[in-house]
Amino acid sequence: MILINIWMFFFGAAVASFLNATLYRLEKGYKYPEIIKQGSHCENCKKILKWWELIPIIGYLLIRGKCPKCGEKVNVYYPLSELFLGTIFVLFFVYAMPWYLWLVVMFLFILSYFDIKEQAVYKDLIHVFLATTLLFYFLFAFDISNIILPAIFAIMIIILNLIKKSFGTGDLLILFGLGVLISWQQYLVMFWLGIIIALLYSLVLLVSKKISLKGAKVPMIPFFSISFVITVLYGEQIYYYLLNFVEIW
Numbered sequence: 180m181i182l183i184n185i186w187m188f189f190f191g192a193a194v195a196s197f198l199n200a201t202l203y204r205l206e207k208g209y210k211y212p213e214i215i216k217q218g219s220h221c222e223n224c225k226k227i228l229k230w231w232e233l234i235p236i237i238g239y240l241l242i243r244g245k246c247p248k249c250g251e252k253v254n255v256y257y258p259l260s261e262l263f264l265g266t267i268f269v270l271f272f273v274y275a276m277p278w279y280l281w282l283v284v285m286f287l288f289i290l291s292y293f294d295i296k297e298q299a300v301y302k303d304l305i306h307v308f309l310a311t312t313l314l315f316y317f318l319f320a321f322d323i324s325n326i327i328l329p330a331i332f333a334i335m336i337i338i339l340n341l342i343k344k345s346f347g348t349g350d351l352l353i354l355f356g357l358g359v360l361i362s363w364q365q366y367l368v369m370f371w372l373g374i375i376i377a378l379l380y381s382l383v384l385l386v387s388k389k390i391s392l393k394g395a396k397v398p399m400i401p402f403f404s405i406s407f408v409i410t411v412l413y414g415e416q417i418y419y420y421l422l423n424f425v426e427i428w
């Protein structure tokens with residue numbers, strides 16, 4: 180069992196590595212067939228990476244996060260995102276999550292990539308995401324009660340935005356798409372957990388003086404992705420645990 184889990188972990192990390200490389204090349208305007216044929220290389224000195232330097236996470240540790248030739252730092256986003264997706268693959272495998280949720284998570288991985296690295300996500304991509312989640316909703320998670328709370332939240336956010344713009348339209352649509360796939364109890368947990376993680380992250384940045392309060396823009400999609408994953412795995416437990424907690428007091 181442990182061996183299978185280790186294998187799942189590296190499978191997830193390898194998928195992350197592949198997605199990162201492909202998205203990066205798409206962004207840089209590589210065309211077919213270079214997009215798949217080009218060997219992975221250092222962006223600074225063009226050194227072709229050896230096979231062991233390409234192993235997810237381990238390669239990063241072996242080269243100590245720097246290009247062995249020119250010393251250019253490798254963005255810590257890469258090993259971190261590999262670690263995340265590897266861990267998610269293991270958990271989804273252990274909890275036997277339905278296949279469409281695996282797809283949703285990989286889609287979230289792509290959206291998060293753009294949100295983190297470009298601070299912007301293509302509108303078309305978000306629309307495809309929304310259409311996909313709605314299709315999955317009708318096929319696999321159809322329940323009227325799933326859609327009510329995400330709809331109410333979406334309307335409230337739109338009204339809130341009229342007063343003070345605080346949510347991007349993309350974030351709003353993604354929250355709605357994710358919301359229809361889970362129960363309303365899970366939705367509550369996902370929404371607030373995402374906000375809390377984002378606030379903690381902002382606080383850390385603020386304390387380390389990387390951002391000022393004014394004009395700070397925190398990418399929300401990665402945080403809602405993390406809270407979505409935690410929610411589909413443990414959302415119901417968290418909800419009833421908190422409910423018990425409130426009743427005791």
Ligand SMILES: [Zn+2]
Pocket residue numbers: 221222223224225226246247248249250251
């Ligand atoms: Zn280099």
